[in-house]
Amino acid sequence: MAPTIGRLVRAVAAVEGLDEGSVKLIARYAREAGFIGQLSTGGGAARMDLDDAVNLLIAVNGSMLAKEAGEIIEPFGRSVCHSRQICLPHYSFLTEICSKGRQFGAALGMMMSSMSIIGRDGISDFEKEIARSLGVDAANDIYSKVQVGVTFKRPVVAAEIWVRAVEQRLSESGPLPSGNRELIRGYFGGVHNEDCEVDQQISKIITTKTLRAVSKLFE
Structure with missing residues (x-):
């Protein structure tokens, strides 16, 4: 089963040695900008796909500040x-x-x-x-x-x-x-x-x- 946004955030934070709260904030900015899925099925948490994972990796590693995460994904991508x-x-x-x-x-x-x-x-x-x-x-x-x-x-x-x-x-x-x-x-x-x-x-x-x-x- 595809991961939830929470599981994806935890995985990225753990493997890159980053604060989970910081990655969560970056993910929120990316999600608000429409680069990470928000739709869920059956009332549960939204499930991520590989495009979401790519965008989160770009946001985490390409942003100089968390608040620019939603603005940097498209230029990199x-x-x-x-x-x-x-x-x-x-x-x-x-x-x-x-x-x-x-x-x-x-x-x-x-x-x-x-x-x-x-x-x-x-x-x-x-x-x-x-x-x-x-x-x-x-x-x-x-x-x-x-x-x-x-x-x-x-x-x-x-x-x-x-x-x-x-x-x-x-x-x-x-x-x-x-x-x-x-x-x-x-x-x-x-x-x-x-x-x-x-x-x-x-x-x-x-x-x-x-x-x-x-x-x-x-x-």
């Missing part, structure tokens, strides 16, 4: 992928997520949706796609081989979606991480350059841990 860097040995739906012209909200939703679809083998569609792009076995824990992240930037609204392969080296105690190799990075939204009046960009990053924790609510 509609920011368009203008460029990307790719180093994939095999074609992957990651290239679709970060395709030029793709809106950030849609891209984030595609990624989280694939994480929430679990096969009979207990492996998500996302894990299978990542494994396919690397040419490895998805039955092994793919998240020990890759790092997935989303970067939110302010005050110039911009975002990045990226996936890195964790290179390993052997030691007497077993494999150890020895570095990262970026597989793909998509750039969404504004470009911070010399013509910009703002002389700083503040970044906030969420990774696989947050994306999986929230996606898990919709399995």
Whole structure:
């Protein structure tokens, strides 16, 4: 069953280490602005969908102040992928997520949706796609081989979606991480350059841990 707004708020607050009351306030502003569902069925609490979850993650991580949460979702969500860097040995739906012209909200939703679809083998569609792009076995824990992240930037609204392969080296105690190799990075939204009046960009990053924790609510 899809989660209620309360359960979604608690999950985001817990995984990101935030005060639950603060996340609840951000959710309220987002809901009042029409970006989080308010309709319920059967007289119970409203049930959230993945679009609601995407909008809450954008509001929580893209807002500089709680009161601007309802105003920042659309600029982030509609920011368009203008460029990307790719180093994939095999074609992957990651290239679709970060395709030029793709809106950030849609891209984030595609990624989280694939994480929430679990096969009979207990492996998500996302894990299978990542494994396919690397040419490895998805039955092994793919998240020990890759790092997935989303970067939110302010005050110039911009975002990045990226996936890195964790290179390993052997030691007497077993494999150890020895570095990262970026597989793909998509750039969404504004470009911070010399013509910009703002002389700083503040970044906030969420990774696989947050994306999986929230996606898990919709399995």
